[in-house]
Amino acid sequence: MNDNALVLKGIRKAFAGHVAVKDFSLEVPRHSVFGLLGPNGAGKTTTLRMVMDILGPDAGTIEILGQPADHAARDRIGYMPEERGLYPRMVLEEQLVFMAAIKGVPEKEALKRLGPWLERLSLADWRKRKTNELSKGMQQKAQFIATVLHQPEVLIVDEPMSGLDPVGMDVMREAMLDLRRAGTTIVLSSHQMDTVERLCDRVVLINRGEKILDGAVSEVKARYGKNTVALAFEGDGSFIESLPGVAKVTDFGQYLEVRLHDGQDAQPLLREAAARLRLRRFEIVEPSLHDIFVETVTSHGEEAA
Amino acid sequence: MSAKLWAIVKREYIERVRTKAFVIGTILGPLMMAAMMIVPALAARSKSKPLRVAVVDATGELREAVETALREARVDGRARFDVQPGGAIAPETAEVQLKQAVLQKNIDGYLALPADAVATASASYFGRNVTNRIDLRTMERTVSAVLVSRRLASAGLDPTKVKDMTRELDMKTIRLSEQGEREDQGAATILALILLMILYASILIWGQAVLTSVIEEKTSRVVEVMAAGVPSTTLLLGKMLGVGSAGLTQFLAWALSLLGVSLAAAGGIGSFSMPEITPLMLVSFVLFFLLGFLFYAALYAAVGASVNTVQEAQGLAFPIMLPIILAMVSFPAVLEAPEGPLAVTVSMIPGMSPLIMFLRIVVLTPPLWQIALSIALLVLGILAVVWIAARVYRVGILMYGKRPTFPEIVRWVRHG
Numbered sequence: 001m002n003d004n005a006l007v008l009k010g011i012r013k014a015f016a017g018h019v020a021v022k023d024f025s026l027e028v029p030r031h032s033v034f035g036l037l038g039p040n041g042a043g044k045t046t047t048l049r050m051v052m053d054i055l056g057p058d059a060g061t062i063e064i065l066g067q068p069a070d071h072a073a074r075d076r077i078g079y080m081p082e083e084r085g086l087y088p089r090m091v092l093e094e095q096l097v098f099m100a101a102i103k104g105v106p107e108k109e110a111l112k113r114l115g116p117w118l119e120r121l122s123l124a125d126w127r128k129r130k131t132n133e134l135s136k137g138m139q140q141k142a143q144f145i146a147t148v149l150h151q152p153e154v155l156i157v158d159e160p161m162s163g164l165d166p167v168g169m170d171v172m173r174e175a176m177l178d179l180r181r182a183g184t185t186i187v188l189s190s191h192q193m194d195t196v197e198r199l200c201d202r203v204v205l206i207n208r209g210e211k212i213l214d215g216a217v218s219e220v221k222a223r224y225g226k227n228t229v230a231l232a233f234e235g236d237g238s239f240i241e242s243l244p245g246v247a248k249v250t251d252f253g254q255y256l257e258v259r260l261h262d263g264q265d266a267q268p269l270l271r272e273a274a275a276r277l278r279l280r281r282f283e284i285v286e287p288s289l290h291d292i293f294v295e296t297v298t299s300h301g302e303e304a305a
Numbered sequence: 306m307s308a309k310l311w312a313i314v315k316r317e318y319i320e321r322v323r324t325k326a327f328v329i330g331t332i333l334g335p336l337m338m339a340a341m342m343i344v345p346a347l348a349a350r351s352k353s354k355p356l357r358v359a360v361v362d363a364t365g366e367l368r369e370a371v372e373t374a375l376r377e378a379r380v381d382g383r384a385r386f387d388v389q390p391g392g393a394i395a396p397e398t399a400e401v402q403l404k405q406a407v408l409q410k411n412i413d414g415y416l417a418l419p420a421d422a423v424a425t426a427s428a429s430y431f432g433r434n435v436t437n438r439i440d441l442r443t444m445e446r447t448v449s450a451v452l453v454s455r456r457l458a459s460a461g462l463d464p465t466k467v468k469d470m471t472r473e474l475d476m477k478t479i480r481l482s483e484q485g486e487r488e489d490q491g492a493a494t495i496l497a498l499i500l501l502m503i504l505y506a507s508i509l510i511w512g513q514a515v516l517t518s519v520i521e522e523k524t525s526r527v528v529e530v531m532a533a534g535v536p537s538t539t540l541l542l543g544k545m546l547g548v549g550s551a552g553l554t555q556f557l558a559w560a561l562s563l564l565g566v567s568l569a570a571a572g573g574i575g576s577f578s579m580p581e582i583t584p585l586m587l588v589s590f591v592l593f594f595l596l597g598f599l600f601y602a603a604l605y606a607a608v609g610a611s612v613n614t615v616q617e618a619q620g621l622a623f624p625i626m627l628p629i630i631l632a633m634v635s636f637p638a639v640l641e642a643p644e645g646p647l648a649v650t651v652s653m654i655p656g657m658s659p660l661i662m663f664l665r666i667v668v669l670t671p672p673l674w675q676i677a678l679s680i681a682l683l684v685l686g687i688l689a690v691v692w693i694a695a696r697v698y699r700v701g702i703l704m705y706g707k708r709p710t711f712p713e714i715v716r717w718v719r720h721g
Contacts (some may be wrong), residue, residue, distance in 0.1 A: 085527030101312035
């Protein structure tokens with residue numbers, strides 16, 4: 001039995017004038033939480049649309065849960081597009097039952113499954129209300145229910161956290177983790193690096209329609225080595241940027257992340273900083289996905305240009 | 306029908322049927338149709354008072370004959386003229402008095418016969434209202450008959466005998482069809498036109514409902530969720546069938562209430578004859594509505610998928626309405642010669658045939674092979690249009706922003 005939830009081989013899609021996705025291959029293992037990362041216009045949404053047959057690829061093949069992608073296979077996927085969409089004048093309950101019906105769930109069954117989800121995402125009081133009376137955050141949660149009501153084996157979510165307040169984000173994250181524990185494979189496309197970093201065990205980074213990074217999160221981080229230093233201090237730290245051996249400084253306001261050149265020892269930086277600042281923290285850390293993302297995309301951009 | 310298609314048809318149907326426009330249209334439709342049929346009948350029957358008229362006669366010898374003739378003149382079996390005295394005095398003074406009387410509304414008008422009325426066949430009518438054409442025509446014919454018999458008499462002929470011998474032809478028109486014979490008083494034409502108008506309006510109105518529905522799905526962005534769940538052809542088909550069923554529901558409601566109205570009216574208005582609506586007419590009305598609707602709904606869906614707003618759709622919608630508009634414009638020619646080459650040709654062209662073949666069926670039953678061919682061609686046309694629309698739809702529903710040009714849309718169809 002094939003252990004991949006999704007397999008994309010040599011996918012290519014061109015629109016008038018430009019190539020959106022070129023020779024893109026991808027394997028999403030079953031039961032993983034998979035992060036699909038990339039800057040705006042990298043081809044993430046186009047790729048997901050091809051998986052869902054909203055767009056037809058110019059070349060390449062797609063396999064879903066070990067089968068060639070067809071409509072029956074796609075019914076086992078739940079897809080929440082970045083552009084949320086609900087019928088504005090439909091009553092929430094009817095809307096969700098309808099969304100389940102087009103994925104092949106009978107009405108009675110959908111109604112049965114609906115209750116617990118509405119409770120969990122605090123929408124129970126809104127069950128009989130029209131969708132356009134719901135707030136943006138509530139619509140987002142309703143959309144999520146619409147995506148999972150047919151109990152998909154693969155859940156594809158595009159920017160699941162956007163538009164949610166911190167409480168909503170926590171609820172959503174827990175809901176996704178529960179699904180994962182129940183065996184659902186989750187593909188997450190996002191710009192929010194902290195979300196991806198906390199949730200995903202594998203990531204792939206796309207830029208300009210090409211895959212530029214692929215692997216387990218821990219592996220990707222290890223590849224970048226332990227040459228990042230987190231610094232918190234009092235005083236003026238602007239000199240750090242011009243110190244020898246420093247590749248890049250990212251200012252987070254409360255603290256700095258300093259990236260050193262490969263093989264550079266952190267000790268000279270510690271001595272220099274201790275001499276000139278009141279240090280509160282000096283720690284050698286793994287690079288954040290954020291840094292890896294920015295660095296990889298920037299250097300890829302330069303290569304391509 | 307697959308469960309998905311059924312779910313889409315059901316959703317679309319319920320959403321349409323719940324709108325205010327649907328409820329209002331369903332209630333107002335029969336009221337307006339009933340008004341269209343009953344009001345003229347009532348108006349024709351209304352007992353408007355006979356005209357109070359006086360006669361001024363400068364010849365000195367015609368007044369009595371004219372007055373008698375006017376009193377005896379009948380329209381629909383009722384006297385139309387209430388002849389007033391007052392023309393006995395000298396014509397000049399009488400005219401002054403009568404003008405006053407007309408202005409004071411004591412009488413409605415008066416007829417002045419000049420001294421040479423018999424020879425020149427001339428007369429004048431003075432009245433406040435001179436647009437009551439039927440009454441004035443009656444007066445004209447009545448007075449003319451008096452003058453003619455005077456001339457005949459002075460030529461030594463017997464007026465009654467001449468009248469008898471020159472009696473005008475009274476030609477009835479009887480519509481002969483397989484269903485039997487039936488005297489027709491123009492009602493068949495009027496019925497055909499009313500049904501044609503309803504068919505035309507319905508195809509366009511329900512076609513536009515599909516357009517609006519597609520645009521709404523684009524605006525609310527729900528279309529991507531839908532496209533991820535079902536193939537775009539299923540989505541398009543479900544939408545068309547759902548909206549079409551809503552249209553049929555409205556017709557059913559109309560038909561039932563019209564039936565009620567005409568049953569109730571049958572007692573009230575008495576002899577008012579409703580032209581016969583044959584089962585063939587009803588079946589072909591529903592059939593050609595459905596086929597015409599599917600044809601135009603698919604085109605409208607393609608337009609809706611290509612644009613962002615209803616306003617933007619206007620420019621693209623006109624060309625697709627062109628065939629049905631042309632069909633509508635050609636109906637007088639078709640009525641004139643329902644078996645002529647123009648009528649036969651136009652009733653075969655998909656997009657025009659829903660109106661014209663229906664019209665031909667209503668006015669005279671065309672050969673069965675023509676009906677069959679027309680329907681077959683129309684079904685082929687629908688398949689072609691749905692195929693094109695599905696391709697435009699699939700690409701277009703995900704396009705936002707700039708409206709595509711026509712060549713771009715053609716490219717979508719070719720590469721789909």
